[in-house]
Amino acid sequence: MTxxxxxxxxxxxxxxxxxxxxxxxxxDECLVLVGPSGCGKSSTLRLIAGLDRCQQGTIxxxxxxxxxxxxxxxxxxxxxxxxxxxxHLTVYENLELGLRIRGVRIEERSRxxxxxxxxxxxxxxxxxxxxALSGGQRQRVALARALLRxxxxxxxxxxxxxxxxxLREQIRxxxxxxxxxxxxxTVYVTHDQNEALAMANKIAIINNxxxxxxxxxxxxxNNPNSLFVAxxxxxxxxxxxxxxxxxxxxxRPEDLKFSESGLPCRLVSREWLxxxxxxxxESAEGGLRMVAEPSFQCPERLFVTWQQSKVFRxxxxxxxxxx
Amino acid sequence: xxxxxxxxxxxxxWSLAPLLWQLxxxxxxxxxxxxxxxxxxxxxxxEHYRSVISANxxxxxxxxxxxxxxxxxxxxxxxxxxxxxxxxxxxxxxKSNLIRIxxxxxxxFPYVLLFLALLEIARALSLGNNLFALALPxxxxxxxxxxxxxxxxxxxxxxxxxxAARVEGLTLINRFRWIYIPLLAPxxxxxxxxxxxxxxxEYPIALTWISETSKLTLPVAMARIAxxxxxxxxxxxxxxxxxxxxxxxxxxxxxxxxxxxxxxTSGAVKG
Amino acid sequence: xxxxxxxxxxxxxxxxxFGLPLLRYAWLSFHADSVLTGLQPxxxxxxxxxxxxxxxxxxxxxxxxxxxxxxxxxxxxxxxLAIALLLHQPMRKRGLIRSAALIPWALPTTVxxxxxxxxxxxxxxxxxxxxxxxxISLNILGNPSFAWIALVxxxxxxxxPFVALILLAxxxxxPNDLYEACTLEGASSFTCFRKITLPLLKxxxxxxxxxxxxxxxxxxxxxxxxTGGGPASSTESLALYAYWNALRFLDFGYSATIMIASFVxxxxxxxxxxxxxxxxxxxxxxAVTE
Numbered sequence: 001m002t003x004x005x006x007x008x009x010x011x012x013x014x015x016x017x018x019x020x021x022x023x024x025x026x027x028d029e030c031l032v033l034v035g036p037s038g039c040g041k042s043s044t045l046r047l048i049a050g051l052d053r054c055q056q057g058t059i060x061x062x063x064x065x066x067x068x069x070x071x072x073x074x075x076x077x078x079x080x081x082x083x084x085x086x087x088h089l090t091v092y093e094n095l096e097l098g099l100r101i102r103g104v105r106i107e108e109r110s111r112x113x114x115x116x117x118x119x120x121x122x123x124x125x126x127x128x129x130x131x132a133l134s135g136g137q138r139q140r141v142a143l144a145r146a147l148l149r150x151x152x153x154x155x156x157x158x159x160x161x162x163x164x165x166x167l168r169e170q171i172r173x174x175x176x177x178x179x180x181x182x183x184x185x186t187v188y189v190t191h192d193q194n195e196a197l198a199m200a201n202k203i204a205i206i207n208n209x210x211x212x213x214x215x216x217x218x219x220x221x222n223n224p225n226s227l228f229v230a231x232x233x234x235x236x237x238x239x240x241x242x243x244x245x246x247x248x249x250x251x252r253p254e255d256l257k258f259s260e261s262g263l264p265c266r267l268v269s270r271e272w273l274x275x276x277x278x279x280x281x282e283s284a285e286g287g288l289r290m291v292a293e294p295s296f297q298c299p300e301r302l303f304v305t306w307q308q309s310k311v312f313r314x315x316x317x318x319x320x321x322x323x
Numbered sequence: 324x325x326x327x328x329x330x331x332x333x334x335x336x337w338s339l340a341p342l343l344w345q346l347x348x349x350x351x352x353x354x355x356x357x358x359x360x361x362x363x364x365x366x367x368x369x370e371h372y373r374s375v376i377s378a379n380x381x382x383x384x385x386x387x388x389x390x391x392x393x394x395x396x397x398x399x400x401x402x403x404x405x406x407x408x409x410x411x412x413x414x415x416x417x418k419s420n421l422i423r424i425x426x427x428x429x430x431x432f433p434y435v436l437l438f439l440a441l442l443e444i445a446r447a448l449s450l451g452n453n454l455f456a457l458a459l460p461x462x463x464x465x466x467x468x469x470x471x472x473x474x475x476x477x478x479x480x481x482x483x484x485x486x487a488a489r490v491e492g493l494t495l496i497n498r499f500r501w502i503y504i505p506l507l508a509p510x511x512x513x514x515x516x517x518x519x520x521x522x523x524x525e526y527p528i529a530l531t532w533i534s535e536t537s538k539l540t541l542p543v544a545m546a547r548i549a550x551x552x553x554x555x556x557x558x559x560x561x562x563x564x565x566x567x568x569x570x571x572x573x574x575x576x577x578x579x580x581x582x583x584x585x586x587x588t589s590g591a592v593k594g
Numbered sequence: 595x596x597x598x599x600x601x602x603x604x605x606x607x608x609x610x611x612f613g614l615p616l617l618r619y620a621w622l623s624f625h626a627d628s629v630l631t632g633l634q635p636x637x638x639x640x641x642x643x644x645x646x647x648x649x650x651x652x653x654x655x656x657x658x659x660x661x662x663x664x665x666x667x668x669x670x671x672x673x674x675l676a677i678a679l680l681l682h683q684p685m686r687k688r689g690l691i692r693s694a695a696l697i698p699w700a701l702p703t704t705v706x707x708x709x710x711x712x713x714x715x716x717x718x719x720x721x722x723x724x725x726x727x728x729x730i731s732l733n734i735l736g737n738p739s740f741a742w743i744a745l746v747x748x749x750x751x752x753x754x755p756f757v758a759l760i761l762l763a764x765x766x767x768x769p770n771d772l773y774e775a776c777t778l779e780g781a782s783s784f785t786c787f788r789k790i791t792l793p794l795l796k797x798x799x800x801x802x803x804x805x806x807x808x809x810x811x812x813x814x815x816x817x818x819x820x821t822g823g824g825p826a827s828s829t830e831s832l833a834l835y836a837y838w839n840a841l842r843f844l845d846f847g848y849s850a851t852i853m854i855a856s857f858v859x860x861x862x863x864x865x866x867x868x869x870x871x872x873x874x875x876x877x878x879x880x881a882v883t884e
Contacts, residue, residue: 327680327683327685330680331680331685331691334677334680334691334694334695335691335694335695337751338694338695338697338698338751338755339694339697341698341706341709341710341713341751342697342701342709344709344712344713344720345709345712348712356718357718403603403604403607404604406600406601406603407600407601407603407604407605409597409600410597410598410599410600410601411601413597414597414598422601425608429608429612430805431804431805431808431864432612432808432857433808433809433811433812433833433857433860434611434812435812435813435814435833436812436833436836436853436856436857437611437612437615438837438840439615439619439836439840439846439849439850439853440614440615440616440618440619440850441611441615442840443618444610444614459607460611462607463607463608463610463611464611466604466607466608467608470604520700523702524700524701524702524703524704526702526703526704526814526815527814527815527833527837531841541702541705542702542703542704542705542815543704545702545704545705545708546704546707546708546815546818546819548708558712558715558718561708561709561712562709562712565705565706565708565709568702568705569697569701569705572697572700572701573697573700575700576693576696576697576700577690577693580689580692580693580696581689583696583700584692584696584759584762587756587759587760587763588759588760588762588763588766
């Protein structure tokens with residue numbers, strides 16, 4: 001089964017917040033939507049879930065056109081940033097509510113909830129209220145609820161944004177195991193590019209309600225189609241040299257090399273990041289970021305050089321790639 | 324510290340003195356009331372309470388009438404105001420602000436001025452002398468306050484809870500049952516008590532809509548004692564009735580002090 | 595956008611108790627509708643309005659209503675502020691003390707109005723009993739210069755708790771670190787009150803004032819039961835005058851005229867109060883940002 005969006009759009013007050021958006025996600029594929037805040041990535045997710053109405057285009061789950069169906073009839077499993085657990089119900093009751101509303105019999109409910117609680121390793125927390133759980137545990141309850149939905153499509157809206165960095169790394173493999181192994185199309189929204197690169201089969205970079213580029217993570221990184229994409233992916237951020245002939249040249253920090261001659265630079269400041277160090281340089285081409293070995297003792301003045309093949313060129317007006 | 328204790332005592336004296344005087348009056352013989360500074364043998368009596376309880380119709384009937392109208396009006400108000408408040412919280416800012424301004428305007432309206440037209444409505448639709456019907460104007464007049472209070476409570480519910488419930492397949496009625504009503508219980512309690520107090524205490528409409536003695540609400544029944552004759556009000560019996568009538572309200576205020584305070588104050592914050 | 599229909603029942607109710615009556619009054623005020631016309635409305639070309647212009651009792655009642663409203667609301671704000679400051683302090687049994695302070699507000703106005711009539715009674719009420727010990731009888735409710743003061747007192751007693759609670763909400767909204775900063779600056783607690791509490795409380799004072807003024811303009815229960823408008827109409831309010839016209843003189847046309855005129859006059863004053871409140875709010879927020 002494939003999730004398919006065809007030129008989907010939504011307008012608020014005569015402004016398109018999602019415009020002419022098309023993509024398809026095959027089963028066992030995870031598409032990650034990234035972009036600056038307010039770019040329309042969460043709105044896209046809400047359109048797929050049926051929480052908001054499309055004013056344009058069609059949404060299909062396989063052969064089924066769901067564009068005008070209410071969320072209850074779409075069978076999507078959705079995980080929210082704030083987990084959206086009901087504070088006055090226990091973990092068990094939170095999981096049970098949806099099943100109950102959908103008319104699942106009581107023995108069946110109990111069997112499925114036990115099974116899912118084992119899966120997310122929360123069997124001993126069944127009778128606790130969400131307020132008694134840690135952030136990671138709440139997140140797993142939210143995942144369990146989405147899994148209980150027997151969903152056609154999984155939608156995850158910044159599921160890890162409320163967790164600290166360490167917990168995120170722990171939960172990522174778990175999330176992959178629980179959701180991605182279901183073999184259903186998954187759409188994942190995040191603003192964290194590390195998370196995007198880690199989870200995605202494909203990444204769609206969104207800006208102003210439109211897809212700027214959609215591709216595999218590696219291809220996006222190596223072949224950005226615009227300055228926006230090049231700057232959005234990759235940390236430390238890509239270096240832009242002084243514009244020449246209405247063209248912007250950009251080079252990744254890891255592609256800069258030291259040499260005996262080349263562009264003369266002055267060291268402004270340095271950040272030691274453990275396994276690498278980040279150097280901030282000043283040159284006639286403007287400020288540069290550069291990655292170096294952690295043990296490297298950087299002199300006050302130095303020369304850097306780079307291979308011309310590693311340089312991306314963008315049109316200064318449109319920001320589109322020219323070579 | 325001394326100053327604070329003194330102020331508290333002063334506050335309590337100010338608030339409770341008139342009631343305590345009623346209490347004193349209700350247990351005093353008529354003779355004692357007329358000459359309070361003379362010592363006499365039969366100073367205290369339960370006669371006033373006896374006469375109130377054995378009056379025809381019995382005093383408790385008025386309490387029951389008021390209770391009935393109060394509860395009915397409160398329930399009706401909530402049934403109508405809850406969906407309206409939900410709707411208000413889902414509207415765009417401009418629209419909901421416009422509606423809020425209309426509601427504040429209605430809440431500020433000195434509703435006493437409406438009694439004549441309401442009386443005409445009651446006559447045209449034969450709603451007079453009917454306690455069920457009396458709850459209707461109370462319900463209507465309570466809407467502004469109830470919608471404003473509940474509306475601000477609805478906006479405090481995180482929208483993602485709503486979204487998650489819709490994805491799970493909960494209909495609007497399901498969401499009221501499982502999410503809004505449990506989560507808004509404190510605000511609903513505050514609103515309910517304020518509406519109940521208003522209905523229990525309301526005078527001009529009850530005065531004009533109800534004339535049958537057996538259907539009077541407490542405030543009108545009490546005022547009738549005053550109106551019966553300007554010069555010789557049976558103050559002893561009246562004080563006994565006041566004490567009996569005040570007890571349920573005093574209990575209500577003690578038990579529900581928190582929701583009353585939070586209801587009034589959150590109304591203030593909302594402006 | 596499908597949720598808008600949930601507002602319809604509430605607004606139908608509001609329209610039937612606010613919209614319909616106002617329209618009816620406006621229409622009725624241009625008609626004679628009394629016993630003389632057999633209680634049938636007959637257009638009378640604005641005779642009601644002409645009569646209102648020359649009705650000394652109406653203008654007298656307007657002044658009396660305003661006098662009552664401004665006096666009671668003024669005292670309520672002062673006393674309410676004092677009570678709010680007191681109730682804001684930490685103390686033992688605060689819940690119970692707050693309940694006790696709330697009781698006057700919760701009791702029906704009519705019930706306590708008669709209680710007050712007993713307390714102010716001449717010669718048997720406690721006040722007259724005490725003053726008569728020194729040979730004076732104030733005859734409070736029988737004296738046109740005192741009776742309205744007794745009404746103000748009873749109203750202040752009943753509604754100050756309401757004002758105090760609104761101001762309490764305001765006090766609770768003021769962050770404590772403002773006071774800490776103020777004390778660190780070495781200012782006296784009175785200076786802190788004047789520079790922090792009062793300016794930040796202004797919106798709440800304005801709210802309480804507007805709301806209470808609107809209510810006090812419609813004063814009815816208290817006057818009707820406590821003094822019946824007397825002595826010699828000296829405490830009669832606009833609402834009571836309209837009530838007499840409708841239910842005692844059965845002159846519905848003129849009663850409607852009184853009510854619509856009063857509504858317009860009083861809402862002008864409330865709107866003015868509101869405007870003043872907004873002005874104060876702006877000043878208040880400026881004081882904070884300074």
